[in-house]
Amino acid sequence: MTDSPLRTLARRILGRLPGLAARARSTVRTPDEALAAEAMDPDWYRAMNPDVAAAGADPADHFLRHGWREGRDPVAAFSVRDYLELYPDVAAAGINPFIHWLKAGKAEGRLPRREVGRAARAAALLEPLKVRLDRAAARWPKVRPASRDDLVRRLTALGPALSDVHLTVSHDDAFRHVGGLQLCVQREHAAFAGRGVSALHLFPVDTWPSLREDGGGLIGVSTGPEVWGAWTAADVAAALAAVLPPAGRRSFALHSLLGHDPAAVEGVLRAGGFARGVFWLHDFASLCAGFNLMRDDLAACGAPPPGSAACGICLYGPRRTLHMEGHRRLFEAFGIEVLSPSGDALERWRNGGGFHQVHGRVLPLAALGEAARDAPKPPSADGVLRTAFLGFPASHKGWGVFRDLVQRFADDPRYNFLHFGAQGAGYAGMGFVETRVSAADPLAMRDALVREGVDVALVWSLWPETFCFTALEAAAAGAAVVTGPDSGNVAAQVSAGLPGLTLPDEAELMRLFASGEILSLSRSAREASVRDLVFSALTAAPGVRPGP
Numbered sequence: 001m002t003d004s005p006l007r008t009l010a011r012r013i014l015g016r017l018p019g020l021a022a023r024a025r026s027t028v029r030t031p032d033e034a035l036a037a038e039a040m041d042p043d044w045y046r047a048m049n050p051d052v053a054a055a056g057a058d059p060a061d062h063f064l065r066h067g068w069r070e071g072r073d074p075v076a077a078f079s080v081r082d083y084l085e086l087y088p089d090v091a092a093a094g095i096n097p098f099i100h101w102l103k104a105g106k107a108e109g110r111l112p113r114r115e116v117g118r119a120a121r122a123a124a125l126l127e128p129l130k131v132r133l134d135r136a137a138a139r140w141p142k143v144r145p146a147s148r149d150d151l152v153r154r155l156t157a158l159g160p161a162l163s164d165v166h167l168t169v170s171h172d173d174a175f176r177h178v179g180g181l182q183l184c185v186q187r188e189h190a191a192f193a194g195r196g197v198s199a200l201h202l203f204p205v206d207t208w209p210s211l212r213e214d215g216g217g218l219i220g221v222s223t224g225p226e227v228w229g230a231w232t233a234a235d236v237a238a239a240l241a242a243v244l245p246p247a248g249r250r251s252f253a254l255h256s257l258l259g260h261d262p263a264a265v266e267g268v269l270r271a272g273g274f275a276r277g278v279f280w281l282h283d284f285a286s287l288c289a290g291f292n293l294m295r296d297d298l299a300a301c302g303a304p305p306p307g308s309a310a311c312g313i314c315l316y317g318p319r320r321t322l323h324m325e326g327h328r329r330l331f332e333a334f335g336i337e338v339l340s341p342s343g344d345a346l347e348r349w350r351n352g353g354g355f356h357q358v359h360g361r362v363l364p365l366a367a368l369g370e371a372a373r374d375a376p377k378p379p380s381a382d383g384v385l386r387t388a389f390l391g392f393p394a395s396h397k398g399w400g401v402f403r404d405l406v407q408r409f410a411d412d413p414r415y416n417f418l419h420f421g422a423q424g425a426g427y428a429g430m431g432f433v434e435t436r437v438s439a440a441d442p443l444a445m446r447d448a449l450v451r452e453g454v455d456v457a458l459v460w461s462l463w464p465e466t467f468c469f470t471a472l473e474a475a476a477a478g479a480a481v482v483t484g485p486d487s488g489n490v491a492a493q494v495s496a497g498l499p500g501l502t503l504p505d506e507a508e509l510m511r512l513f514a515s516g517e518i519l520s521l522s523r524s525a526r527e528a529s530v531r532d533l534v535f536s537a538l539t540a541a542p543g544v545r546p547g548p
Helices: 005-027 031-039 042-048 051-054 059-065 080-086 090-091 097-105 118-125 129-138 148-156 159-162 181-193 233-243 260-271 316-333 343-353 401-410 444-451 469-476 489-495 506-515 517-521
Strands: 164-169 197-205 220-221 227-231 250-254 275-282 335-341 361-362 364-373 385-390 417-422 431-434 456-458 478-484 500-501 531-535
Touching: 005 059, 005 260, 031 059, 031 097, 042 051, 042 059, 042 506, 080 090, 080 097, 080 316, 090 097, 097 233, 148 227, 148 233, 159 233, 164 181, 164 489, 181 197, 220 233, 227 233, 233 260, 250 364, 260 316, 275 316, 335 343, 343 361, 385 401, 385 444, 385 469, 385 517, 401 417, 417 444, 444 469, 456 469, 469 489, 478 517, 489 500, 506 517
Parallel strands: 164 197, 164 250, 250 275, 275 335, 335 361, 385 417, 385 456, 417 431, 456 478, 478 500
Antiparallel strands: 197 220, 220 227, 364 531
């Protein structure tokens, strides 16, 4: 039977009534609904719910009518699902959880969301420092010290090359391990060799995540890639005293004292006649055993005064005095100059340790150079924003933030995520590009980023970086650096003009990706250029005169 025109008109009117009623209700809200609408973040809600934004719906109206029933959150700090799971009485009542929290739950001390995230998971894995130290001791290799005579023979074999000697000290074998500090030691040795100065490197064979006060373990001695062997600190001191000629230039650079006993290091330096030296501020181990200045490895602490209540609740607190006084001993004994790779790091170090009388200055480890002439060419733009994490996937480097980003947007066709490093983490949703930076290939990271056409490097360090090579490598590749508020020199470099953004928190990072605003950082939108990197020779750099 065919509908009459009158029936057709009636059906159309009836079909529109629910929508008309909904729009009428959106303009007339109950006091409870008005309270929730006022507390909502409409821009965040649109960003998190693109379908709502596309439909042009009012965020508050959508949340109050449908969103909360679908598990959509009104603000970043409130979880509908968490609240209903935490409080079954609210779920049983069938009421809007956000309204309940605003009217009663907040005053009753109810949580707006589960306090479970990366920090909470990391906190659950915390162990006392003694447990960590015992585990480190259990991993010590079973190495027997070589004889003192053997070290004397090796040193004597260098002959006239021993007239001028530079000594470096760090926490590991800098020629076998990979990392920014290790590459710094390698560059320093190469620069001194170019000036005709012999360089020796000392490192603890028994790796240790703190200073020691027991005389130290065995010390490895090398002249570069070749490790001579391992000796006690007393034997190293005696051998240097016996072999090094009284005349000639002597200088030293302390790159890290982790694993060393400062008293033993002092004995070695004095025995060898090393009266002139510098200390490199690669991290904040001179302020605390927690060399990243993160309370319990969870959040930046700001280096409160030693003995404060804040240090008392941190697992590193009991060893903070040991670190500060151990470093102070060497600073005062040799009139050491502190060389900081950034002004931000030097200021934090002075404010956090009371080392205001120690002479210090800024000497960057590297800088952006001119436009590169021999770099690879990036691929043609295809509209997909390539976002990368650079280096070892450590939590304090922001790996957890990157993983959250990947988990949230891995299926979004606007984005592609990549991890660049020596070893992949095997995490779903991202590609892996094996990249190994070395003294022989210092631009490996830059070139890999260029070849993959990376637009954005997420350098979301959770600790105040003293320098951060990856941020500079990303900028040299033409990528924009996106970082957070606790990243130290990374944020300082972005503030000083390094391409990129410093965001106030992770919620803003997620919002930029959800809304697509982050796409404005694509290479094509910024007309990105590839630049060279100019590396410092560190202690061998022109103008550096170790000592007073």
